[in-house]
Amino acid sequence: MSRVAVAGAGYVGLTTAACLADLGNEVVAVDIDQDRIKMLRRHRLPIYEPGLREVVERNARAGRLSFTTCYEEAVPGADYAFIAVATPEGAEGAADLSYVEAAARSVAENMNGPLVVVNKSTVPIGTGDFVSRVLAKHAGEHRFDVVSNPEFLREGSALADFMQPDRVVIGAHRREAADLVAKLYEPLNAPILLTTMYTAEMIKYASNSFLATRISFINEMARICERVDADVKVVSEGMGLDRRIGSLFLEAGIGYGGSCFPKDVKALAATAKEYGYHPELLRAVMDINQDQQRLVIEKLKDCLGSLRGQVVGLLGLAFKPNTDDLREAPSLEIARGLLAKGATVRAYDPAAMVRAKRLLPDVNYRRDAYQVARGADAIAVITEWNEFKLLDLPRVRRSMRRPVVVDGRNIYDPVQMRDLGFVYRGIGRN
Ligand SMILES: NC(=O)c1ccc[n+]([C@@H]2O[C@H](COP(=O)([O-])OP(=O)(O)OC[C@H]3O[C@@H](n4cnc5c(N)ncnc54)[C@H](O)[C@@H]3O)[C@@H](O)[C@H]2O)c1
Structure with a gap:
């Protein structure tokens, strides 16, 4: 059993x-957000995460x-202090540290003995050294190590991803410090990759950039498919069956969003630039993604003509299913774009509406997908929640004023949709 503080x-x-508590450790989580801590003390979650x-x-x-x-209640006596705070986009795409x-600094000011400080936030290469300098300045005589341990969990399946990870990456300048962090993960029986600090930091950015690249790649294929009359969904299936390629992160749609991919690709590109390298591929990945988000509005215009006065319903708002996270969600751009063009926008999301109401106050929120469809001129699928895949589509068709469906996630079958009388537009399939 170890004592762990998590910032x-x-x-x-x-x-x-x-x-870490479930693995038998004694854990204190410290957050500067009082409301968040109040909720957690009542065992209520400030975020939507299944099973947590x-x-x-x-x-x-x-x-x-x-x-x-209070860091005073979390850090003294701890063996490890994890840093898991946000690293949002800062100036010129670089991460805000x-x-x-x-x-x-708060960890340093409150430590009272030797401590392993573990950086779990996604941070630019060299941030471990930056953290060491901050600690050195404020930790007095106390000994410390800084270890990089990037996190790969996905929102929506965070628990399983943490408990059954594909790998645990641990990087440090001193092998003994990396070994101490590896001990915490031993009960998981997962592959543990011990490496240097900079390599560990780089693995996280390279992984997210690669996944984003796959998404932009298949979205580029979708653009070509639309022009040559091929079906990108089947193209993706055909590619994915090749074991060298695999099927994950190969679904065409309205692009990646969320709290990680957009900022991490940008941050890696900013790091490359800082070191005098022009990241050609990363730039293309970002450009394709931006274009992709505009597609929904283009396709709606294509079907409806002018958007002024039209009632458009959005199915889903979160950046992906099984989360309430709206950070960099394509829905934000799309809803704002539609409103700017004079459309009336209504929406439903199973988890993200509380957050959405703050960010998109001019959208009308409905209690389910059928309410969104009723009397609408068009609906657009923005997030591929399972409940949208199982809709009673004839009922949706009957209740709409005009039967236009723009399927930003390719969850419906184009032939079936046409047979049901919809004017249907997917992504990369005619
Ligand atoms: N969300 C993901 O799916 C995911 C996956 C892997 C890695 N990451 C990375 O992990 C890091 C955290 O991401 P997140 O999504 O959990 O962020 P988040 O915004 O959900 O949580 C960050 C928390 O840190 C708190 N905080 C801010 N300053 C603090 C301080 N000085 N002391 C204590 N608490 C403080 C905030 O109040 C907030 O509750 C980021 O670097 C992110 O890139 C995120």
């Missing part, structure tokens, strides 16, 4: 804290997991 109780920090509430409650009741806004810096 930041968001998607990554909270999952890390709950899972039960793990939080179980471990909190067992006394292994607690929550605080101010939250990491503040967390590192």
Whole structure:
């Protein structure tokens, strides 16, 4: 059993804290957001993440997991301090490290013995050294190590991703420090890759950039498919059956969003530029993604003519299913674009409406997909939640004023949709 402090109780920090407690460690999660901590103390989750509430409650009741806004309650006596705070996009696409810096400083000011500081936030190469400098300045005589341990979990399946990871990456300047962090992960029986600090930091950016590249690649194929009358969904299936390629992250749609891919590709491109390298491929990945998000509006215009006065319904708002996260969600651009063009926009999302109401106050929110469709001139599928795949489509068709469906995630069958009387537009399939 080890004593662990986790700074930041968001998607990554909270999952890390709950899972490390579930493995038998004594964990204190510290967050500067008082409301968040208040909720967590009542075993209520500030985020939507399937299954996480039960793990939080179980471990909190067992006394292994607690929550605080005070570093004084979290850090003294800890063996490890994880930093899992946000690293949003900063100036010129580079990562904003101010939250990491503040967390590192608070850790340093409250440590009272040797400590392994583990950087879980996604940070530019060299940030481990930056954290070391912050610690050195504020930690007095206390010994510390800084270890990079990037996180690969996905929102929506965070628990399983943490508990059964494809790999755990641990990078440090000192092997002994990396070994100490590896000990925490031993119960998972997962492959552990021990490497240098810079390589570990780079693995995270390279992985996310590669996944984003696959998405932009298949979206480019979709553009070509539309022109040559091929079906990108079948093209993707045919490619994915090749074991060298695989089928994941090969679905054409309205582009990637979320709190990671957009900012991480940008941040890696910014790092490359800083070191005098022009990242040609990363630039293309970002450009294709931006164009892709405009497609929904283009296709709606194509079907409806002018958008002024038209009622457009959005199915889904979160950047992907099984999360309430709206950071860099394509829905934001699309809804704002439609409103700017004079359309009336209504929407439904199973998890993201509370957050959406703050960001998109001019959208009308409905309680389900059928309410969105009723009397609408068009609906657009923005997020591929399972419940949209199972809709009673004849009922949807009957209730719409005009039967236009723009399927930004290719969840419906074009032939069936046409047979049902819809004017249907997918992505990369005619
Ligand atoms: N969300 C993901 O799917 C995911 C996956 C892998 C890696 N990451 C990376 O993990 C990091 C965290 O992402 P997230 O999605 O969990 O962010 P988040 O915004 O959900 O959570 C960050 C939390 O940190 C808190 N915080 C800010 N400053 C603090 C401070 N000084 N001390 C204590 N708490 C502080 C915030 O209040 C917030 O609760 C980012 O670098 C991100 O790129 C995210």
